[in-house]
Amino acid sequence: MNITAPAMPHPDESFVEGLRRRVELTGWSLAYVLLAVPALALLILTTVSLSVAIVGVGMVLLIVLIPVLTGLTNVHRALAGYLLGTEIERPYRRATGRTGFGLLREWAGDPARWRDFGWTYASVVAGWALAWIGLGLGLAVIWYLIFPFLWAITPEGTFEINYGIFKLDTQGEAFLEWFLLIIAGYLWWKLEPLIVRARARLDRALLAPSRDELERRVADVSRTRSETIDYSAAELRRIERDLHDGAQARIAALGMNLGLAEELIATDPQEAARLIAEARESTTSALGDLRSVVRGIHPPVLADRGLVGAVQALALDLALPVSVISDLSGRAAEPIESAVYFATTELLANVVKHADATQATVTMSHDGERLRVVVSDDGKGGASSANGTGLQGVARRLAAFDGTMVLSSPTSGPTTITLEVPCELSSPRTSPSSVTD
Amino acid sequence: MRVVIAEDLALLRDGLTRILEAHDMEVVAAVEDGEALATAVAEHAPDVVVADVRMPPTFTDEGLRAALAIRAERPGFPVLVLSQYVEQLYARELLSAGDGAVGYLLKDRVSDVAAFIDAVRRVADGGTALDPEVVATLLSRRSGTDQPLDRLTEREREVLALMAEGRSNAAIAAELVVTEKAVGKHISNIFAKLDLPPDDTAGHRRVLAVLAYLQT
Numbered sequence: 001m002n003i004t005a006p007a008m009p010h011p012d013e014s015f016v017e018g019l020r021r022r023v024e025l026t027g028w029s030l031a032y033v034l035l036a037v038p039a040l041a042l043l044i045l046t047t048v049s050l051s052v053a054i055v056g057v058g059m060v061l062l063i064v065l066i067p068v069l070t071g072l073t074n075v076h077r078a079l080a081g082y083l084l085g086t087e088i089e090r091p092y093r094r095a096t097g098r099t100g101f102g103l104l105r106e107w108a109g110d111p112a113r114w115r116d117f118g119w120t121y122a123s124v125v126a127g128w129a130l131a132w133i134g135l136g137l138g139l140a141v142i143w144y145l146i147f148p149f150l151w152a153i154t155p156e157g158t159f160e161i162n163y164g165i166f167k168l169d170t171q172g173e174a175f176l177e178w179f180l181l182i183i184a185g186y187l188w189w190k191l192e193p194l195i196v197r198a199r200a201r202l203d204r205a206l207l208a209p210s211r212d213e214l215e216r217r218v219a220d221v222s223r224t225r226s227e228t229i230d231y232s233a234a235e236l237r238r239i240e241r242d243l244h245d246g247a248q249a250r251i252a253a254l255g256m257n258l259g260l261a262e263e264l265i266a267t268d269p270q271e272a273a274r275l276i277a278e279a280r281e282s283t284t285s286a287l288g289d290l291r292s293v294v295r296g297i298h299p300p301v302l303a304d305r306g307l308v309g310a311v312q313a314l315a316l317d318l319a320l321p322v323s324v325i326s327d328l329s330g331r332a333a334e335p336i337e338s339a340v341y342f343a344t345t346e347l348l349a350n351v352v353k354h355a356d357a358t359q360a361t362v363t364m365s366h367d368g369e370r371l372r373v374v375v376s377d378d379g380k381g382g383a384s385s386a387n388g389t390g391l392q393g394v395a396r397r398l399a400a401f402d403g404t405m406v407l408s409s410p411t412s413g414p415t416t417i418t419l420e421v422p423c424e425l426s427s428p429r430t431s432p433s434s435v436t437d
Numbered sequence: 438m439r440v441v442i443a444e445d446l447a448l449l450r451d452g453l454t455r456i457l458e459a460h461d462m463e464v465v466a467a468v469e470d471g472e473a474l475a476t477a478v479a480e481h482a483p484d485v486v487v488a489d490v491r492m493p494p495t496f497t498d499e500g501l502r503a504a505l506a507i508r509a510e511r512p513g514f515p516v517l518v519l520s521q522y523v524e525q526l527y528a529r530e531l532l533s534a535g536d537g538a539v540g541y542l543l544k545d546r547v548s549d550v551a552a553f554i555d556a557v558r559r560v561a562d563g564g565t566a567l568d569p570e571v572v573a574t575l576l577s578r579r580s581g582t583d584q585p586l587d588r589l590t591e592r593e594r595e596v597l598a599l600m601a602e603g604r605s606n607a608a609i610a611a612e613l614v615v616t617e618k619a620v621g622k623h624i625s626n627i628f629a630k631l632d633l634p635p636d637d638t639a640g641h642r643r644v645l646a647v648l649a650y651l652q653t
Binding site for chain 2: 316324
């Protein structure tokens, strides 16, 4: 049986299940004791670095230390979430800085980062004490349990205990320690879950998003949601219009031609044959229209090959040499792939139209948390989301997935645009090796 | 000529079978997915395979993968791939082995029955049949930036496009309503202007030379 939320009360469990759960919790206490070591190291290093942050070296250290601290707090978030049976969200604001200094400035303005720092103190003081109590309760049980046997195998006198009114000095009396085992066992049974729960709640209190952060997040979500809905409604209208003016009209004309041909086939077979040929040609144009509509909804190659394959296919269709570099080991969720693909399409179209570039590069990577696509060119630069609705559209598309777009385009070039979307990659799918420029 | 068809939509499968059989070809098997295609090829040893790209079970590029797998096992085995849409990427994958006997066409082209039958025969004979849309994209992405290509006359560009599709000189002459001799002259002009070796001016090597030029 898998225990869920082991630190929470389980009123219906059997004795064996309860025992297993408490053994597991004792193990987690041990883990918490050991985890205090890196927390203490980070506490000291971060405190020192902060106090010398005015001199550059402190900042450099912080740029390295803060991600390490984030890693450690994420471990504690996951552990506390598991023990308490909830999910603890990461509270950080999105950092978009490209330079270490930019990141530091954003981190300094994020209360969650400061709470992480405060947490190092709480976890090595109160947290560590709780962990030791949790571990100690378990160790006491083991100690009293094995005491008589230790007595038997160690030389006379090693474990003699003088209780003042009573001296424990024979093998038989050693078994009397099992009275203490009952007390220790009772305490362990009652307190172990409480101690571990207290420890997990301490972590949650400091590491989970605060009310402010949650409120801001909800405001963010409702704004991007309404933008996304507007955007999708506009897309649907466009598709409706494309179908109405394109494929539908052609198929209607085709029907007319065939009807006419049917009437003429006896009287004027030559004219009928001409009309049928015309009808056949209009099926080709109707299919062409439908193809372009489908490409606008969800390009087939994206369904076939995923983001990387679709961007490679896109690159081959452009008038500009585009290199596609990817170290993606799997595929993102379909809506994200689609949003990122269309964003990339828009960016590359901009490069072809406006940048005067001789070549462009698309680099795709994933750092375990975010999918990152960098589109760069060697053109004249000067791109800005203020003077183009295209770039704003890209940013809006990505915002629906908490994604970001960062633009760097000085007036003499080159232009680099970085798209980032938080997501996980699914397991890789085999595809035939493909060729690109 | 013995043909194996792989197409999951019954309507299109029957249509293809009817068109091929009306032109003295024998459809020895008509299957619905990539796996069955591989089995049918092993069992019937057809002269040519006509396969759809999107088929069960994944409904992605099943047919293309099956075609590539068949040709990996038997280099130069004639395969004509049909699709609702065309991609340069897929065209490259099909052509990358450099063996010929490959076709890649939009399904729309089947409606021009004579041209479609010609394409099937050409592929079965070891030639190439590349969709005009693939060729048009190749040409358009190079126009304006490619000096040698821009030096071609309008007629020479037409001939170049038809060559890239894999048409023979006779077919090009018929299409453009000129003599074969005139086509030959256009072709040697094109090869000279694009600085391609003149000994590649015939057969499948010609298609590859032209495509290699356009794809770089």
